[in-house]
Structures are given as structure tokens and as C-alpha cells.
Amino acid sequence: MRWYRVSGLTVTSDIALPSFTEIECADxxxxxxxxxxxxxxxxxxRLIGPNWYLAHDSxxxxxxxxVRMMMRGGDTLIYAVxxxxxxxxxxxxxxxxxxxxxxxxxxAIVLHASAVRVGDxxxxxxxxxxxxxxxxxxxxxxxxxxxxxxxxxxxELREGAAPLVHPDGRQMRLWEDAxxxxxxxxxxxxxxxxxxxxxxxxxxxxxxxxxxxxxxYALREARAPFAPGLHASNSVDAxxxxxxxxxxxxxxxEMDQRALYFEAATRLVRDVGIHILxxxxxxxxxxxxxxxxxxxxRALELGVERAA
Amino acid sequence: xxxxxWLASYPKSGNTWLRLLLANLRADRPxxxxxxxxxxxxxxxxxxxxxxxxLASGLLxxxxxxxxxxxxxxxxxxxxxxEEDEGxxxxxxxxxxxxHDAWTHNAAGEAMLxxxxxxxxxxxxxxxxxxxxxxxxxxxxxxxxAAIGFMADPAARFAEPRDGQPTQLRQTLTDWSGFQAxxxxxxxxxxxxxxYEDLQADAGGALARALAFFGVDASAxxxxxxAEFARFxxxxxxxxxxxxxxAPRPQLATRFFRRGAAGGWRDELTPTQADRVEAAHAAMMVxxxxxxxxxxxxxx
Numbered sequence: 001m002r003w004y005r006v007s008g009l010t011v012t013s014d015i016a017l018p019s020f021t022e023i024e025c026a027d028x029x030x031x032x033x034x035x036x037x038x039x040x041x042x043x044x045x046r047l048i049g050p051n052w053y054l055a056h057d058s059x060x061x062x063x064x065x066x067v068r069m070m071m072r073g074g075d076t077l078i079y080a081v082x083x084x085x086x087x088x089x090x091x092x093x094x095x096x097x098x099x100x101x102x103x104x105x106x107x108a109i110v111l112h113a114s115a116v117r118v119g120d121x122x123x124x125x126x127x128x129x130x131x132x133x134x135x136x137x138x139x140x141x142x143x144x145x146x147x148x149x150x151x152x153x154x155x156e157l158r159e160g161a162a163p164l165v166h167p168d169g170r171q172m173r174l175w176e177d178a179x180x181x182x183x184x185x186x187x188x189x190x191x192x193x194x195x196x197x198x199x200x201x202x203x204x205x206x207x208x209x210x211x212x213x214x215x216x217y218a219l220r221e222a223r224a225p226f227a228p229g230l231h232a233s234n235s236v237d238a239x240x241x242x243x244x245x246x247x248x249x250x251x252x253x254e255m256d257q258r259a260l261y262f263e264a265a266t267r268l269v270r271d272v273g274i275h276i277l278x279x280x281x282x283x284x285x286x287x288x289x290x291x292x293x294x295x296x297x298r299a300l301e302l303g304v305e306r307a308a
Numbered sequence: 309x310x311x312x313x314w315l316a317s318y319p320k321s322g323n324t325w326l327r328l329l330l331a332n333l334r335a336d337r338p339x340x341x342x343x344x345x346x347x348x349x350x351x352x353x354x355x356x357x358x359x360x361x362x363l364a365s366g367l368l369x370x371x372x373x374x375x376x377x378x379x380x381x382x383x384x385x386x387x388x389x390x391e392e393d394e395g396x397x398x399x400x401x402x403x404x405x406x407x408h409d410a411w412t413h414n415a416a417g418e419a420m421l422x423x424x425x426x427x428x429x430x431x432x433x434x435x436x437x438x439x440x441x442x443x444x445x446x447x448x449x450x451x452x453x454a455a456i457g458f459m460a461d462p463a464a465r466f467a468e469p470r471d472g473q474p475t476q477l478r479q480t481l482t483d484w485s486g487f488q489a490x491x492x493x494x495x496x497x498x499x500x501x502x503x504y505e506d507l508q509a510d511a512g513g514a515l516a517r518a519l520a521f522f523g524v525d526a527s528a529x530x531x532x533x534x535a536e537f538a539r540f541x542x543x544x545x546x547x548x549x550x551x552x553x554x555a556p557r558p559q560l561a562t563r564f565f566r567r568g569a570a571g572g573w574r575d576e577l578t579p580t581q582a583d584r585v586e587a588a589h590a591a592m593m594v595x596x597x598x599x600x601x602x603x604x605x606x607x608x
Binding site for chain 1: 340342343347354355358359360361362363364365366367368369372375376379380382383387389391469470471472473474475550551552553555557
């Protein structure tokens with residue numbers, strides 16, 4: 001067995017999870033990942049998706065020809081590799097969708113976002129798939145900011161305390177063109193899957209402890225109606241941005257967590273602030289985006305000088 | 309629960325025009341071209357696929373995505389998801405979803421866009437292929453001859469991954485003739501055909517007929533006003549002032565609403581180029597009512 005720390009939780013697994021940070025034995029773990037029987041479907045499903053069955057405390061989900069997995073009770077992930085699939089192909093789905101769904105089952109506030117450390121704070125970048133969350137985090141990491149998260153941000157909200165984000169303990173996962181655009185192709189690790197030109201890349205430095213959230217940015221491509229630069233979002237839009245950038249927004253709806261996320265959005269809008277960052281989807285434009293962000297962090301007094 | 313109708317077309321055939329007409333149907337001023345329904349109303353968009361499959365499509369191969377796409381579209385039609393549907397706008401209880409996919413099948417033999425359980429039907433917009441050439445060449449910032457070759461390629465696709473993640477799911481177009489035949493000859497869902505040239509002649513009338521085909525309530529006056537709000541000169545002017553977020557990226561081309569003409573090929577293609585298009589697509593051109601040039605008719 002191997003042990004990992006992810007989003008403030010300990011995970012034990014019978015299969016290597018290469019994107020996670022390995023730790024010493026930490027039994028009993030919060031989450032157990034193991035091979036086993038996964039039913040084809042769930043009899044008492046409350047909702048059936050294209051490739052999943054959702055029941056009261058479990059979800060069975062399949063990726064055709066690769067793996068089927070069952071996430072149960074927020075603490076157990078059982079996977080069955082499909083015949084003919086290589087076991088190395090499945091880890092990326094266990095560490096992403098699998099662990100992400102377990103976090104939703106634990107009623108965690110989890111955003112689909114990357115994050116880096118700025119002084120004593122974390123800043124988060126969320127946005128639709130392909131919007132450059134990982135690439136922006138990687139360029140900031142190369143510029144001296146510790147990586148906090150590559151894929152999901154578990155947020156902790158306690159009354160009377162500032163909102164915190166837990167590091168997701170991951171390696172960066174970057175497309176081939178991004179590693180070349182950032183000049184770090186030489187540091188590429190394994191491909192996440194043999195057929196996908198996306199690579200694990202070890203971050204220059206990581207943060208292991210939870211950090212206060214300094215700012216949340218929703219990434220957009222700079223094209224009409226968004227001019228390049230920072231845009232304020234009103235509180236209604238900001239609350240919607242939080243809900244839409246939940247790790248799996250459909251599950252928030254279907255697992256009756258809308259009130260939970262609505263409350264979280266209200267807190268984050270009030271205590272942190274949510275901004276829209278629009279920039280061209282072009283590596284040549286990244287330095288400008290970094291300049292925009294650094295000046296924003298100075299305005300927010302996030303202590304950028306100490307981190308850089 | 310909303311019903312869904314595909315807006316199917318080969319690229320550069322008037323799909324955006326029809327989307328503009330629909331966006332203007334219930335408007336009291338011209339709709340902002342940068343606020344057209346986008347992601348949930350685009351079949352190849354990643355976000356709705358990721359949302360309904362609980363997966364990151366970027367971690368799947370295009371073939372794996374294809375295996376999931378039919379079930380994904382059925383689930384989108386079946387699962388009540390008002391927050392998502394809101395972004396798709398639509399008219400009353402109908403959402404119009406744009407697609408450049410030909411009516412193809414995945415490796416499991418399922419129709420890629422599923423069947424009647426995913427959409428109530430389709431509006432197919434067709435355009436004289438000779439007019440598509442210059443428009444497609446402009447869009448791709450490539451020569452007309454490359455566009456003619458693409459339009460004749462039975463394996464033509466959009467968003468084929470290379471070293472990064474394409475913004476959309478892969479789409480199989482096939483060649484221009486194959487695209488039209490695939491939609492016209494499938495028997496899963498009803499199709500209403502609109503010719504770009506009919507939109508040119510009477511956009512309000514063509515819109516009214518399409519809506520009537522699917523039983524969407526709209527008066528002749530509403531359709532006429534939508535046609536006026538979506539008039540080519542108006543949207544071109546909006547693009548000039550504010551830009552258009554769906555235009556090709558700046559390094560490729562300068563604007564999306566280029567010419568909007570029917571018959572423009574006569575001064576944009578050489579006789580040889582026009583002949584290549586006709587030679588490749590004569591049968592379908594005749595089927596859709598696009599007259600061949602004198603020389604080609606003699607050959608045929």
C-alpha cells in the first residue's frame with residue numbers, strides 16, 4: 001500500500017497515484033483506494049447519467065474501455081480496470097474524477113481550480129476546461145510562487161475565520177505545447193496516458209499547509225465581450241461563478257448541496273472577492289497576464305515581494 | 309424540461325445567421341452578437357459534455373469521447389438542468405443546439421448525436437458550395453484550393469488533437485456532399501431544410517417556415533423584425549465596433565461577417581476552381597437546386 005496527502009485528507013491506495021505527493025504510513029487513512037468488484041449499475045439509483053449511476057451514498061462511473069469505479073460514503077474508491085486496458089492508464093481518473101467525487105460526497109466545497117501561493121495567501125484560478133488554469137499556475141510557479149493546487153481546491157469555511165484552501169498535493173499536468181511554451185519540456189515526467197500528450201511535471205516548489213485565500217480569478221479568453229485585463233464581477237455573477245466552478249457542478253445540484261454552495265459563494269464574495277481575468281490564449285501573452293496579476297496583488301496587499 | 313433541436317450545417321453555410329435570427333425573435337432591440345447562446349447551445353462544446361459525464365474530456369481520446377457522446381446527448385435531453393439550460397437561451401421550451409457534425413456513427417454503431425431521444429429534429433442549413441470556398445478559406449486563413457480540397461475530403465474533421473487540447477470535441481464533417489446526404493438521408497429525426505439563398509431572399513419567411521415546422525409560436529411580424537435586427541449590414545457593423553467573440557482568432561483572419569453574399573463565387577473563384585467544386589459535388593448540387601455551369605452540364 002502507498003499513502004498520500006490530498007486536499008487535507010490522507011489517502012491509501014493499492015495502485016500508484018503518480019500525481020499525488022507520497023507520505024509515510026498514515027493509517028487509518030481518510031480515503032481508501034483499492035481494486036475490487038464494481039457493479040455494472042446500482043439498483044436504487046436516484047439519477048442515471050450517460051456513464052454513471054447516482055445513489056444515496058454511492059456513485060458508479062465508467063470510462064469505456066478503461067476503468068469502472070465506485071465512490072462510496074466519501075471514503076472508499078473501488079476500481080476495476082477494463083479488460084485490455086493498461087493499469088497505468090487509470091490513475092489519472094482515480095485521482096481526478098474519483099477523488100473529486102469523494103470530496104463532493106464528504107460535502108466539501110471543492111472548486112475546479114488551480115492555485116499558487118502569494119505571500120501568506122493562496123490565489124485561485126478557475127475556469128472551463130482548456131482555459132489555461134494549469135498553464136497559468138505553472139508560469140507563476142516558475143516565477144517563484146509555490147504551487148498550491150493543479151486541479152481542485154478544497155475550501156474550508158469556518159465561522160469567524162478567513163476562508164482557507166487545502167493544497168491538492170499534485171504534480172502539475174501540462175499539455176506538450178504548454179511545456180514547450182514555458183520552456184520546461186526537459187522536466188517532463190510521464191505522460192498522463194499513453195494516448196494523451198499531457199505530462200506530469202514536478203512543480204519547482206509546493207505548499208503543504210492550508211492557506212488563506214487572497215483572491216479568486218475566473219479565467220476567460222480575451223475576445224469580445226472581454227477585453228484583456230481584470231474585470232470586476234458583481235455579487236450575483238460572482239456567486240454563479242462559484243457554483244458553476246464547483247468540481248462537478250451537476251453533482252452539487254443532484255446531491256442537494258445547492259444551499260451549501262450558495263452559502264459558500266456568499267462568504268467568498270464577501271471575504272475574498274472574485275475577479276475575471278481575461279487574456280489571450282497565447283503563451284506570448286502570459287508575461288502580460290503575470291504583470292496584471294502582480295499589480296493586483298500589490299493593490300490587495302498580498303505580500304507579493306516576499307513570495308517572488 | 310426543454311426539447312432540443314439541432315442547427316446542423318456544413319461550416320460557413322449560414323448557421324450563425326440562423327442563430328442570430330433566433331436570438332432576435334423575441335427581442336425588442338437587435339441582440340448583441342457577443343451574447344448569443346454559446347456553450348450549452350453548441351454540440352461540440354467541452355463544458356456541457358464534461359458536466360454531464362462527470363469527466364474531463366481532455367483526458368479522453370477523441371474515440372473515447374465518441375463512444376460517450378450519444379449517451380451524453382441523451383442525458384442532456386433527459387436530465388432537468390435549468391441552470392445549464394438558461395445559458396442556452398432558446399425560445400419558449402425549445403433549445404437550439406448548433407452542430408457541424410455530419411450524421412455519423414461511432415465505433416459502437418450508435419448515431420453520434422443519438423436519435424429522437426436526444427433531439428426533436430434538426431434544421432439543416434445548406435449553401436452553394438462554390439460560395440463556401442472563399443468564406444472557408446478566409447476563416448482558415450488558407451488558400452481557396454485548400455478549402456476546395458477540405459470540402460472534397462470524406463475524412464475531414466474539426467478539432468483533431470495534436471500537442472494540446474483543442475477547444476472543442478472532435479467533429480467529423482466528411483465532405484460537403486456527404487455531410488448534406490448524411491442529414492437528409494437519416495431516418496431518426498425530422499429535418500427541415502433551409503437554403504442560405506432562401507435566407508438571402510426572405511429571411512423572415514424562411515425563419516417563419518422553420519419555426520412552423522417545429523410548432524414554435526411566432527408571428528410573421530416577429531420573424532420580419534428578427535430578420536431586420538439580424539440583417540447582414542447591422543451585424544457587420546456590430547462586429548466592426550465591438551468585435552465578435554466567435555470570429556477566427558486575430559492571427560488567422562480579421563472578421564467573421566465577411567461578405568454575406570450569394571453568387572459571390574463568380575468573382576472569387578477561377579473557372580478551374582469552380583469546376584473542381586462542381587466535379588466533386590455535382591449530384592448533391594443538383595439535388596439541392598444549385599445549377600451547374602454550362603460547361604459542367606455539358607460534361608455531365
